[in-house]
Amino acid sequence: MIVKTPPMGWNTWNTFGECYNEEVLRETADALADRGFAEAGYKYLIIDDHWVMEHRDPVTHRLIPRPGKFPNGIEPVAEYVHGKGLKFGVYSCVGARTCGAKMGSFEYEFTDAEWFSEIGVDYLKHDYCLRPEKSDGETLYRRMSLALRDSGRDTVFAACNWGCDDVWSWIRSIGAHTYRSTGDICDNFKSFTDIFRSQVFKLGASASGCFNDLDMITVGMDGEGNVGTSELLTEGVYRIQFCVWCMFASPLILGCDVRTVKDKYRDLLCNRELIRINQDSECRSPFPVGFDDSLVFCRLLDGGDIAVLLINVNDNACNMSFLPYDIGLTEESGYKLSIKDVLNGDTFEASDIMFVPVPPKDCRMLRGRLVKK
């Protein structure tokens, strides 16, 4: 299976941690379908840790869904999700136990992959906890990849080793479709800015087939939930987060409670122009332009367009500069940029240096096209 553009979906972890059940998942599936998320591209509903027991079935050796959460088993949930036109994802771990000390897949990879296939799993997040100390992480991920492919069902394999072991250098070769590149995100400014700043120079390895995953998005959590830190983020800060995830071609896996998230954040997360940049068919990596402290990124898009993201992380408004020379446009080229602000629709043209006003702790996302002068 070839995953051509970054997968989009929703995951239980950010909001619910281990506190979810069949009813929550059904309501979430309803919200994804009814509130416009699915139509915008968010198709995967993914159950994270804590969905299985601490032991296996003694006869079949299969994982056992927690009866307290899933009194009717996991199959009805998968059927309900599929019935909504969505795809169904679950979680496991390369180790003997998951990060939450539930059963992991170590040395049962084929047993688990076969069962996942039978119940209709379309996406597997595979964590990195509680593996044997001397085991080789690459081999453990290779095992589950082999097992999933052998199961005969198209399943997105989302490796989650938190960026350890130079994961970018081998993860594509083992057959994974996405790879987490950092530790877990929290719903605060430092957490997500640390994450994306750490990946700026590692994005060259992310492309069609296997994407660098910056972790689940916290936009709209408003400081609550499992990864909430009581820090109430502004709309501008959430805008930065979502624009970066789009610009960096990261998988877009939502973590807010989509049943109740405010309409303004729903609208941001479903912004078609931002998602269009994230899903651009060339999947090229962005590159920083300007000097060290400047957070200006450019990205080449299919059909000759370019995206420019200007991020102001300061507490004061500022004019951020962008020099078309840095993307290869010269004065004698005979071309200028026709630019549209993706978020507010403003249009303007530029062939020389641009000074773009950016509000404090906010960003501007521009989409440019080369036109003859």
Next chain:
Amino acid sequence: MVLSVPPLAVSVARTFGDGIDGDRVLGIARAMSDRGFVRAGYRYLNIGDGWAKKERDPESGSLLADESKLAGSLGSLAAELNSLGIRLAIVTSGGTRTPNGFPGSFGHEYEDASFYAENGVSMIAQDFSSLPRRTDTVTMIRRTGMALRANGDSIVYSVYSDSEDLTKYIRATGAHIYHLRPFSRASGVIFPPKETHGYSVPGSLFNCGDIVLGKDVDKTDLKRSLIIAAMASSPITVDADITSLDDETVSLLTDPDLTAVATDAECRPARMMSPEPETVMLKVLDGNRYAAAFVNDTDETRMISFYAHDMGLTRDARRVVAADERVGVCRKCEFSDDLSLPLEKKGSALFYLTLKRKDGEVK
């Protein structure tokens, strides 16, 4: 434009140098068609840099094709190639001069990109060895990348440069293919350097090097080079007068399994499962298949082993690995522990691997 799988190309850039002419080029093109190259997936013919005049048009600054050499315009040559199912590729320079001293694109990137588009060029192989020293190579590549996009975004952009920054940034420049040596030193296939491995991805592929063949071809050497390139998901460029190659060489170059592994739709890089110089490379293929390449890069026969464990097979799998050797060989076997085989010096072997349930077990 998305270059999702590596292109296969025939080149005469080094074989003919600047001594090309229209008849020779069309002779090669007909041979590509008649000898099975086109059918095997070779869709580009690189005619080198000898198509141009030594100087630009003094008034417009435009490149000029040497129409007396080509017996017509560059565009008409491209059209003739297209009629045979072949696309025109040329050698250019991002610096001031091409390898054979023809005008480079430095400072002329946009007008040259327009010239290529107007004349039916489908791929440029651009050398950066004559770039002024006080310029930034990545910015210059970005400039040509942008110029090509401004002119229709339909030309494959292949870069040859030893710039240290190339690996990490090439993907952001608009280039589709990159090689870490200048064009003049890009003959001979190399293993992808470890630090490059993760950066060779669909859309911007690492080129392991061009395969330059004379009249006497060492088949062992050629097979090894082709297997390494195919496993690495590298573009394959064969620089030779293919009209004079012997049938056995042509048969290797057009081997359907080699080209299938090279252009596999998943376009994943192979992983070295043991260190060089005697190694096994493993590549995940589309459709639940795998390719394993055994390569002996030493000067003596060596026993090389590949372990099912390293591929990911576990005790709960209840599977064996079915191995099917290809490329001039037809040998099948099954293993659940290891596959070991002696390989002659500089030898190589390519296997398809699939998982198979152990006898008697029913799903």
